[in-house]
Amino acid sequence: MTATCTLTDCGAAPDVEYSMDDYAGPVARWCPGCGDHSVLSAAQRLLATHQMAPEKTVFVSGIGCSSRFPHYLRTYGFHGIHGRALPISTGVKLARPDLDVFAVMGDGDCCSIGAAHWIHAVRYNVNMVALLLDNNIYGLTKKQTSPTTPQGFPSNTQPRGSILPPMNPLSVTLGVTNASFVAQTADWAPQHLYATLDAAYRHRGFAFVRILQRCPIWTASLFRDAVQDPAKVEVLVHEKGIHDATTEAIHTNHLDHDPSDLNAARALAEEGGMRLGLFFHDPTNACYDETRRVPGYTPEDRIAILKRELDRHAV
Amino acid sequence: MTATCTLTDCGAAPDVEYSMDDYAGPVARWCPGCGDHSVLSAAQRLLATHQMAPEKTVFVSGIGCSSRFPHYLRTYGFHGIHGRALPISTGVKLARPDLDVFAVMGDGDCCSIGAAHWIHAVRYNVNMVALLLDNNIYGLTKKQTSPTTPQGFPSNTQPRGSILPPMNPLSVTLGVTNASFVAQTADWAPQHLYATLDAAYRHRGFAFVRILQRCPIWTASLFRDAVQDPAKVEVLVHEKGIHDATTEAIHTNHLDHDPSDLNAARALAEEGGMRLGLFFHDPTNACYDETRRVPGYTPEDRIAILKRELDRHAV
Amino acid sequence: MTTPTSAPVAAGVLAPESTQVLHVREHCVEVVSDSGEGAQKCGQSFGAVSAKMGNGVWTVEIIPAEIQPPARTPASASGVRIRLGTQAITNWGDHAELVVAFNEQVLLSRHRQEALADDAVILIESMWAEHDNDSIRAAWNAAMEELSARNYRIILVPMEERCLTVVDDPRRGKNMFVFGLLAAIYGRDTERCKAQIAYAFRKKKPEIYERNAELFDLGCAWARENLPFRVEVATEPYTDDMVVMNGNTALGMSAIAAGMDLCSMYPITPATSVSHYLSEVFEDAGGIVHQAEDEIAAVGVAIGASFAGKVAFTVTSGPGLALKTEFLGLAAMTEVPLVVVDVQRGGPSTGLPTKVEQSDLLAVLYGQPGDAPKVVIAPSTIEECFHVLITARRIAEAFRCVVYVLTDANLATGVQPFPRPKPDSNWMAGPPDQDPVPEGARPYDWDDRTGLSRRFIPGQAGGMYTLTGLVHDEDSKVRYATGVNQRGCDMRSRKIAVLQSTLQPPKTHGESHGDVLVVGWGSTRGTIEEAVDRLVSEGHAVSSANLTFLSPLEPGLKDLFARFRSVMTVEVNFSDEKDAPYITDENRRRGQLCTLLRAQTLVDIDCWTRVPGQPLRPADVADAIRANVRSVTADANGDPS
């Protein structure tokens, strides 16, 4: 998301002014054990690492448990409407390329009602970070099936079990022309989560991060195995990928994957299984907010253009 | 789309009652040379081949030049609103599995405003045929950039040339979990077009067909080369694929592709170039209209259930 | 028995022999706990048993904003108010007279919202007063200080302590102990209570029932031994069989009773529980609940199904309704029969998702660009919720139009007993007509006088036509010639007038003439009527009228209004206050029904509206009416006003 796209050099800025606490808003109101807490901490750490000015940072969200996110940070925030975080963020970044923009979405928010914007945001490749907090359920509205709910898992709208196989947000994103950064991480792997956000932030373009997120209230069983047994998780490793020594030590299943290989990324995403890491990265794609950037103007410039136009329409 | 999924045996039904003309509505009002005419003929031929009863067949569309389609057929038709052909068709088929349902969409209709429904229709895998008439432009509203407009091609909203690389509808569709039939054909290859519609109709599930469609008014230059030089087009061939001897004779560039191989299909779609044929086919996926089918009921059945429910709430 | 002080408060000390029995015709009790401690299950069980024993009952849920707000904070308050009566109870009343609170913070929340009567009796968990944790004790003392501004009678109950004798984690059990308290106080039948507990835990293992029954007994016993009062709300045995449920369950049953085939929806509070209920039972009855990818698709699927001859409806709330705007214009234009249920919630935009408001009336009526006439019906009781989809479905099909059913969060979660309906096969739609269409019939063969026409359904031979949202003629052909749009608009609008000609003028509650007529719609009915009754008993000439049809409006309104010296609406939506800065008679933005009635009748109708995020109280409504009565009377006396 910055102008540089090096994935190395994740050290903190030399002259630390803001501490993590400087980014903290009111106490987060998620349930105890909710994975959203851990994403919030990682975001605070990211803000501090990069010493982002709170007033130059905007977190945009939709509606859902996860979309309460901006309220718990001391940056500018836009808690929007359900499914529409991405058009709002696009507007913010188009208007103000000087701001750092993050979008936080739930799985219903992004993959169901917001699906068209999601597809198109990947195309636009606006320079921002998009976080999908995927708890495989509609949390806030109390347990309805979401597009990522595992087949057979019962909910209040599909009490006999979810009818469809779950949508794979990674493969959908990877199917969209112009995808430039696609990664997956998990709330219970805080080091990996942080490293992923950091890589996403450093990416110049639209960085899409799916975060597997625990919801102890409605989908407690879903990630339990993976949380309890690190061997159930495979970590993608590569020199061009996301590096985190702690994660790689805890999860001993490693898979070498070159994130510049789109076909391999798609195949990997398709296979399913629980894999954390950078699936795809192409730092060369043009960013819409850059290609569309127009020079500033003074009122006099505008008056000159208006006069030209009025001349063209003169009687 | 029928209960059988054999792709062979495309001969006409033994006892022909309906002729192609029996399906003809009023004279089509597309421009001379518009590719939509050829899709209409292919559809009429398909209807006749399968002797579909006009009253048991429904063509649903959105809004656009292409969406005028249902008006020109003598079946039931639903000329809906912009971008929403797929929810309407889903409703028709869910309610009435006995009807044959077709959706006809433009590239703006399906890939821009209708994108969320498109993604989700692929997931639902309702047993129907979806035709994307892709002229790479907004036709009806007079030349605005569409998601599939080639980069650099000027339009009335992007007069300096389309800003983004074009979206690839095949790769997006192939990225969606539960995709079951994805093919591409062209209006100027009428035999191939027909063979593709036939295969799509025979497929049990959601058959997505992208049809490259000429618009001589706004995008006359776009397919000119491919139309004039059959060598510019590559035809996918395979025993499990779409077979049409005429097409294979005209277009001598053949590529062997097994449509059951999803990764290969994605790689092929990604490469771009002009390829006609069956990219992917999986006849085993469950269809939402079948998994959701509920037994019929009599008023007495309902009364019995209501009584049970009232008992549960009795004071 | 002690008055609240910041000092520790004594537990009930009076011996049972001195027990006072309060004989009342109605009583209002609240149970409130931290979210997750089960006050709602307790309260609803108590309400259900009370109904079964023959009391009139109305229950209202107290819902926190978050899924799991921090414990021991006012924001965590979760629970239920149960208002009991000898006769039917139609609303949540004014203030709670008895409160059972699991901690002092959730109690504070109710106190601050002015939910409690000035002399309310409060039963509260005793453990916090002497808690090991300093800050908890401090919080308790501060709360007691704050509460001392009122004359509450606070009684400490050792809930935790008692429950620990049976369970390890009293957070999952206190609620049944409290149920026991209430059963003892109100003299509820133990067998019925146990049956209710068994029902509440029907999906759990039998041990769970056992343990909860035991806690219940413990609560009963404690109350019998320690509480110096009982409340007796006389019951009048039902003559009819009765059922008890909330409005959303009633709507779900209504869908089955109406012969609906498909409920197509996208989750949204407070509408979703209609589909939760239906998801459980609809498939047994040949129905489908389809959860679509968004609200646009939800209504699109319903319209597709309806076009194909099935009976479909969609259910939503404000933000979802907004998204359906375009598709609902198509349905109106193409005369696709459709039922839309809007369970209204609070606030503009995302607003107050769990709270009541009646603010979608004008959006429903006028939301569509272009002219899109429609039918709008608002049930005003849970019983009407049970019947409303039967009527709505019938009108939608007979008039080929969209019928909106407006309920709200108050009806959705309010629980009330009503006479058991007798399901009838005539309530249901028949299977779609599949006979060939008669020679020469046309898909929009409008009757010139009525605008009505026969609907063609796919499968009907000879009926093939293409439905379109473009301007079309009788053959459903797109035609832009002058006159074609005028004719289509005329015919679609005419149907509404035809329906109006079949309606009855509204009945008044009270005399059919007088000083003030209060007009309302929807869930406020019970509250308004109770307020009117109070004014009448004070000797005022006040009546009310409830409008069930909002489009078309019921006939005879102008005549009705003329029989009163003043007419006002009472609504749970926004209006400018008359005397606020900058507000004049000319620029005042009025209540939604008020606006509608003024345009239609030209009567100078006033309004009293509030958007408090909770149901109106009879006392506040009575005050508003009283002010109106006063100004009418003053005017009549020539007093300066």
Add this chain to the structure above:
Amino acid sequence: MTTPTSAPVAAGVLAPESTQVLHVREHCVEVVSDSGEGAQKCGQSFGAVSAKMGNGVWTVEIIPAEIQPPARTPASASGVRIRLGTQAITNWGDHAELVVAFNEQVLLSRHRQEALADDAVILIESMWAEHDNDSIRAAWNAAMEELSARNYRIILVPMEERCLTVVDDPRRGKNMFVFGLLAAIYGRDTERCKAQIAYAFRKKKPEIYERNAELFDLGCAWARENLPFRVEVATEPYTDDMVVMNGNTALGMSAIAAGMDLCSMYPITPATSVSHYLSEVFEDAGGIVHQAEDEIAAVGVAIGASFAGKVAFTVTSGPGLALKTEFLGLAAMTEVPLVVVDVQRGGPSTGLPTKVEQSDLLAVLYGQPGDAPKVVIAPSTIEECFHVLITARRIAEAFRCVVYVLTDANLATGVQPFPRPKPDSNWMAGPPDQDPVPEGARPYDWDDRTGLSRRFIPGQAGGMYTLTGLVHDEDSKVRYATGVNQRGCDMRSRKIAVLQSTLQPPKTHGESHGDVLVVGWGSTRGTIEEAVDRLVSEGHAVSSANLTFLSPLEPGLKDLFARFRSVMTVEVNFSDEKDAPYITDENRRRGQLCTLLRAQTLVDIDCWTRVPGQPLRPADVADAIRANVRSVTADANGDPS
């Protein structure tokens, strides 16, 4: 010169010396061809030259429904009506007095739509009468038969024959030949015409200009030699510099003049051409046109940009407006300044995409569930289109609110000269405030009296807050407590009353009292005023008033209405006819402004509305007013009415 018969019709035979010159103060001419033959370019060029020579001009496009409908069918009729006057022309008038038709089928289309004066002069391509193709000849004869019902004067013109002397394919050239005809008939200055041709083909090769100029000369010459009449519409030289453009171009310039930064849109007729125009020039002026994936995203991007401190607007029409409903509720709730331009089109649903209607007023006002107060402005001339976004932007920012600008297809494509505006830097917004927020300031620090508050913009240190569509307090914190929603609603509504207090009462066109006042809004203004002038000249006491602000309504309406014995609105939207079956005063659905004014003023305002898919005609409006005058006068005389 011959009267129409089914026999061949003679070409103009009179020698030039017998030329009659018609001196008129206004004249109405149509050019109509098959779609694709260029009648629009011809007519618009003629209109522009006429304006430049000092005539008042109004042009209206005749647009076929399809991109390329079959040639030689009535559905193919494409063209333009140009109404010229000595003084300003404000509307398209009643009937065309001169028509140039490229074939008899497109002529029939105009005839059938009653577009032509009973004694219209018709210049028509002669080739079809003697065509080789039997069916064409038969069609010609049938058409002549049908046309003979009127007193048209039909003159055959050998367009094809003459054009073939210069070009091979006269389909691409006849239009400039016809321009030549018109130039000769109306005595247009050749140099100006040539300059106009050069402008029309500025993007083509120079040869193209040469050829078209030659065709123009050919047309002039043929007319001079063969046509026995000329029309002279006196010009009054402009005292001001003038410009000429259509309403959508004017809106585009207005966006630049207002200092807008972003136009975020999704294509939809008839709004899209605003963005086409802007796409060409906006980037030169620091602006962006963003074509979003749908209308929801379009408004979302605009709201995001506005939140971030830039000045954004979105432009759409009915179906697109419907899709923006939810987001516009969020903008109202969160007080994001935003301008929404709705170029209204015909019909409900997809309706009549290219045709005029004024049917979105109530949808704009009431579309959002919950209370969403807003400002609504409707320009009534092309000149007002140029200025409207300057006002709208200013109000949006000063009042932190959504301002809707309602225009329509008639303004969008209508072309009219007006005094050249003098761009002013004060019209433009300054750059977003990036200074730190003062200590203690709050993001919704509503002034209690006015509801106004200061807006915080990202980049302002110390201003960090989270905007939310949930009910929120002054700090933008989500709060569900009683009173919070009421207060927010109050404050947002109050601003509208404050704005109203700054407005002037509307001026009347004509006397400020009398028998009938006609109230209108938007593009019908010119037509209504012309109709009123006719009635006044007949001796009737009739005036009109045009409302620019629809929300808040301008002050003083009740007083104004009281000065007339009867008030009626004239609108291009639907209302039930008073005397239609089943329609009563009680159930009648009235025009949209009429409904609004009745609710607000309680005056018994009548309406005359039509949805013909074309602009209203002064003659029809005059008839409607006349009927109203008659009933007022009859009432006054005690006649039975």
